[in-house]
Amino acid sequence: MIDGHGTEKAILVDSTRCTACRACQIACKQWNQNPAERTTNLGSYENPPSLGSNTWMRILFNEHFNGQMSWLFTKHQCMHCTDAACVEVCPSGATKHEKFNLADGSIIKRVATDPKKCIGCNYCRAVCPFDVPGYNQKKKGVYRCTLCLDRVSNAMDGYDTPACVKACAPGALLFGGRQELLYRAELKVEQLKKAGVAEAQVYGKDQLGGLRYLYVLSASPEKYALPVNPSVPASVKLWKSMARPYGGLAAVGLVAAMVVNGVINARNRGLEEKNKLDK
Numbered sequence: 001m002i003d004g005h006g007t008e009k010a011i012l013v014d015s016t017r018c019t020a021c022r023a024c025q026i027a028c029k030q031w032n033q034n035p036a037e038r039t040t041n042l043g044s045y046e047n048p049p050s051l052g053s054n055t056w057m058r059i060l061f062n063e064h065f066n067g068q069m070s071w072l073f074t075k076h077q078c079m080h081c082t083d084a085a086c087v088e089v090c091p092s093g094a095t096k097h098e099k100f101n102l103a104d105g106s107i108i109k110r111v112a113t114d115p116k117k118c119i120g121c122n123y124c125r126a127v128c129p130f131d132v133p134g135y136n137q138k139k140k141g142v143y144r145c146t147l148c149l150d151r152v153s154n155a156m157d158g159y160d161t162p163a164c165v166k167a168c169a170p171g172a173l174l175f176g177g178r179q180e181l182l183y184r185a186e187l188k189v190e191q192l193k194k195a196g197v198a199e200a201q202v203y204g205k206d207q208l209g210g211l212r213y214l215y216v217l218s219a220s221p222e223k224y225a226l227p228v229n230p231s232v233p234a235s236v237k238l239w240k241s242m243a244r245p246y247g248g249l250a251a252v253g254l255v256a257a258m259v260v261n262g263v264i265n266a267r268n269r270g271l272e273e274k275n276k277l278d279k
């Protein structure tokens with residue numbers, strides 16, 4: 001046992017064990033009572049095509065062709081970043097870091113958005129390096145993975161792990177102390193390297209100050225559609241200090257809009273599918 005009292009919880013995704021059965025995706029919807037969405041077949045097993053207010057996690061089918069077709073599967077959801085761009089940019093203070101003490105003395109740290117404070121500006125969507133949040137007009141808020149706090153904080157018999165982890169029969173998902181999970185991940189990477197998987201690596205240990213999802217990857221992060229060096233743009237880090245002297249939500253919003261427009265122009269990403277789902 002590496003983690004003791006006060007340990008921070010995390011989820012380890014061992015991508016080398018994932019079979020893309022998507023039981024986790026369904027369990028997430030079921031537990032959180034999120035309805036299924038009508039989608040279009042885009043010629044891939046990947047479905048739905050993006051996260052949204054009713055889809056808080058999904059499995060990415062990253063297709064690679066090297067003589068024959070192969071897939072690398074990524075569990076895609078909010079990473080609950082320590083340095084979270086969505087928290088930095090939020091002009092209304094709706095999106096923030098939260099910390100909860102569990103009955104066993106461990107801690108859950110996550111990022112969440114208060115729908116009552118959310119003004120629907122969608123700046124969090126523009127700056128998230130993992131393309132996670134999005135404002136929903138009908139539900140009037142931004143929704144993301146909750147780390148199943150409602151399950152794990154009650155620690156009801158059989159419900160002491162997140163729904164996605166509980167559903168994963170191949171054992172690709174583990175919930176536990178972050179240090180212990182890191183140790184396991186590094187051990188697995190060592191084994192993979194010995195077996196000739198030269199690109200094997202741990203993802204999430206240091207990115208953005210540490211993610212609450214850790215990954216064992218058998219190839220470079222790009223091949224899993226994960227950014228190698230995700231970062232919070234310097235302009236986003238600076239903007240609150242620029243806006244604060246002027247006070248008021250309007251002034252704050254104006255500075256945020258300028259910053260976010262800069263980020264959007266720089267990244268020029270297509271978010272049309274997500275827009276469709278979130279209407």
Ligand code: SF4
Nearest residue numbers: 018019021022024168
């Ligand atoms: S339940 Fe486990 S094996 Fe199935 S898709 Fe999810 S992570 Fe992969």
Ligand code: SF4
Nearest residue numbers: 078079081086111128
């Ligand atoms: S993954 Fe995106 S939405 Fe989640 S905490 Fe990080 S920046 Fe925010």
Ligand code: SF4
Nearest residue numbers: 028145146148162164
């Ligand atoms: S931890 Fe809970 S909310 Fe997050 S992806 Fe898993 S099932 Fe969904």
